[in-house]
Amino acid sequence: xxxxxxxxxxxxxxxxxxxxxxxxxxxxxxxxxxxxxxxxxxxxxxxxxxxxxxxxxxxxxxxxxxxxxxxxxxxxxxxxxxxxxxxxxxxxxxxxxxxxxxxxxxxxxxxxxxxxxxxxxxxxxxxxxxxxxxxxxxxxxxxxxxxxxxxxxxxxxxxxxxxxxxxxxxxxxxxxxxxxxxxxxxxxxxxxxxxxxxxxxxxxxxxxxx
Amino acid sequence: xxxxxxxxxxxxxxxxxxxxxxxxxxxxxxxxxxxxxxxxxxxxxxxxxxxxxxxxxxxxxxxxxxxxxxxxxxxxxxxxxxxxxxxxxxxxxxxxxxxxxxxxxxxxxxxxxxxxxxxxxxxxxxxxxxxxxxxxxxxxxxxxxxxxxxxxxxxxxxxxxxxxxxxxxxxxxxxxxxxxxxxxxxxxxxxxxxxxxxxxxxxxxxxxxx
DNA sequence: GCTCTTCCCTAACAAGTGTTTGGTAGATTA
DNA sequence: TAATCTACCAAACACTTGTTAGGGAAGAGC
Numbered sequence: 001x002x003x004x005x006x007x008x009x010x011x012x013x014x015x016x017x018x019x020x021x022x023x024x025x026x027x028x029x030x031x032x033x034x035x036x037x038x039x040x041x042x043x044x045x046x047x048x049x050x051x052x053x054x055x056x057x058x059x060x061x062x063x064x065x066x067x068x069x070x071x072x073x074x075x076x077x078x079x080x081x082x083x084x085x086x087x088x089x090x091x092x093x094x095x096x097x098x099x100x101x102x103x104x105x106x107x108x109x110x111x112x113x114x115x116x117x118x119x120x121x122x123x124x125x126x127x128x129x130x131x132x133x134x135x136x137x138x139x140x141x142x143x144x145x146x147x148x149x150x151x152x153x154x155x156x157x158x159x160x161x162x163x164x165x166x167x168x169x170x171x172x173x174x175x176x177x178x179x180x181x182x183x184x185x186x187x188x189x190x191x192x193x194x195x196x197x198x199x200x201x202x203x204x205x206x207x208x209x210x
Numbered sequence: 211x212x213x214x215x216x217x218x219x220x221x222x223x224x225x226x227x228x229x230x231x232x233x234x235x236x237x238x239x240x241x242x243x244x245x246x247x248x249x250x251x252x253x254x255x256x257x258x259x260x261x262x263x264x265x266x267x268x269x270x271x272x273x274x275x276x277x278x279x280x281x282x283x284x285x286x287x288x289x290x291x292x293x294x295x296x297x298x299x300x301x302x303x304x305x306x307x308x309x310x311x312x313x314x315x316x317x318x319x320x321x322x323x324x325x326x327x328x329x330x331x332x333x334x335x336x337x338x339x340x341x342x343x344x345x346x347x348x349x350x351x352x353x354x355x356x357x358x359x360x361x362x363x364x365x366x367x368x369x370x371x372x373x374x375x376x377x378x379x380x381x382x383x384x385x386x387x388x389x390x391x392x393x394x395x396x397x398x399x400x401x402x403x404x405x406x407x408x409x410x411x412x413x414x415x416x417x418x419x420x
Numbered sequence: 421g422c423t424c425t426t427c428c429c430t431a432a433c434a435a436g437t438g439t440t441t442g443g444t445a446g447a448t449t450a
Numbered sequence: 451t452a453a454t455c456t457a458c459c460a461a462a463c464a465c466t467t468g469t470t471a472g473g474g475a476a477g478a479g480c
Contacts (some may be wrong), residue, residue: 017426020247036334039249043468055470056428064468071213105351120330123390124246166406173387174380188376196376202412227457253438265439266458274438 017060024049025060027113030071034113038068038121054065068117069130075114076137079107087144093152098198100148101175105197108179115179145172171201227270235260237323240281244323248331250276278319278327279340285324286347289317302364304412307381310358311408314385315400318392325389344400355382381411 029046036045043064044054061067086099108115118134125131126138145168152158158167174197182193239256246255253274255417271277296309316373318325328344335341336348355378362368384407392403 021427037247037249037330040249040334042466045468052427053429054468055430058469059427062469110348124250162410163406166403167410169388169391170384170407170410173390174384177383177387178379180383193376196373197380200372200377200380201410226455231457252436254436262457263459265441265460268439269457272439 012087022060025057026067026071026074029067030113030117033068033071034116038107038117050130065130068121068125071114072118072122072125072131073133075107075111075118076133078111080137080140082107083144092157093148093155094157094202096148096150097171098194101171101198101201102191103176103196104175105194107182108176108182109190112179112182112184115176119176119179141172174201231412235267236277236284238377240327242321243278243281248287248327271367274396275340278331281324282328282332282335282341283343285317285321285328286343288321290350292317293326293354302367303358303365304367306358307362307412308404308408310354311381311385311411312401312404315388315404315407317385318389319394319400322389322394323384329386329389336379351382352378384411 025046028050029041032041032046032049042054043057046064046067047054047057050057057067061070082103083100086096086103089096090098091099122134122138123129126135146164149158149164149167149171153160153164178193178197235256238260240253242251242256242259252264253267255269256274256277257264260267267277272282290314293310296306296313299306299309301309332341332344332348336345356374359368359374359377361380363370363374388403388407
């Protein structure tokens with residue numbers, strides 16, 4: 001990474017690029033990031049995919065890292081829009097879990113690339129102050145899931161003999177890794193996949209009704 | 211990547227580095243690869259972690275990519291040693307699945323870094339002819355799991371109403387993503403984690419005995 | 421006509437990349 | 451003691467990286 005810029009500089013364009021073009025370029029960049037990995041993706045590859053030259057990207061964005069941040073931030077914002085709707089609804093623990101999983105698969109359907117990037121890169125990114133919001137989101141995420149699971153246990157709809165934190169990671173991972181193989185328009189709708197996943201997960205987590 | 215070497219050149223050292231030192235350096239490299247990602251890891255970082263200079267690595271290995279290949283190949287070789295033992299044993303489908311999962315968690319315990327690298331990088335690597343063995347391994351892997359699942363369905367121990375391929379990805383992913391958070395010596399033994407995971411997975415896959 | 425704005429190109433930069441070449445301190449062998 | 455071998459260092463190499471500076475074509479508004 002050349003050019004050691006001073007870190008306290010985040011404004012850049014004195015010009016005004018159109019938001020539509022930005023979004024289009026971000027979609028392209030997200031696809032390349034997801035497929036090749038962030039570090040392996042050069043700005044020249046992104047520019048190629050967009051049909052322009054590397055330097056031209058800097059008319060719209062002030063750095064490669066800014067593109068990554070905007071991609072992830074947009075995704076997380078929309079994700080929490082959906083989650084907050086579910087969490088504020090008066091649902092039982094089982095219904096909450098079902099709704100969260102279904103919502104997650106819908107987000108995977110909509111932001112497949114962003115989800116893939118998030119999974120691959122978030123672990124390194126959280127150390128940078130610029131990506132602190134990832135940690136914050138992660139903590140809210142964990143809290144929402146753990147609370148739902150614990151509520152289910154005390155209400156007797158989830159098995160009490162399970163390690164809650166292990167179950168959390170189990171549910172979390174099974175849902176999100178789907179982004180690595182899911183292809184939109186591939187026979188299964190997000191809702192259908194959610195139904196199947198829930199069928200597998202719940203009949204292991206829900207209390208046996210004999 | 212500087213130096214466009216001719217591609218048909220794989221022998222290099224006219225000297226004889228000790229295998230013990232190689233193994234030690236590979237363990238170090240694997241840890242750095244796993245933590246930072248392959249592309250984000252420079253040979254200078256590996257050398258730093260090993261307490262030497264970048265160029266010195268080339269006394270033991272002929273390229274950074276060779277290190278990666280040797281790490282993954284060693285892991286897969288040991289993995290299939292364990293798997294083949296399980297698959298050749300006269301076990302029922304349920305016992306086979308249990309043994310495969312348990313064996314997988316043992317491998318995660320032993321080769322945590324290699325597993326993490328495999329998960330992050332294998333998707334891009336499979337396109338290179340040098341890493342064709344990854345594809346081959348992946349196919350054997352899929353076949354072993356699918357066969358076990360199908361056998362379980364026909365023998366009536368696994369639910370017949372599930373999409374087999376979805377169930378395969380479900381089981382596969384739930385097992386291997388554990389490498390992203392598992393820390394050896396952290397309270398849970400591999401066998402204990404396997405037991406808990408199997409409890410969650412099986413009671414969703416196994417036929418209800420009412 | 422002229423001026424602004426939008427969007428991209430050309431051409432370069434400084435830092436970082438994997439890798440090579442030649443040398444050398446220290447142990448091992450003759 | 452001399453020769454050899456092991457394992458590393460020092461210094462460079464050719465190339466790639468993200469990024470910048472200046473310019474220009476096409477259109478809109480006056």
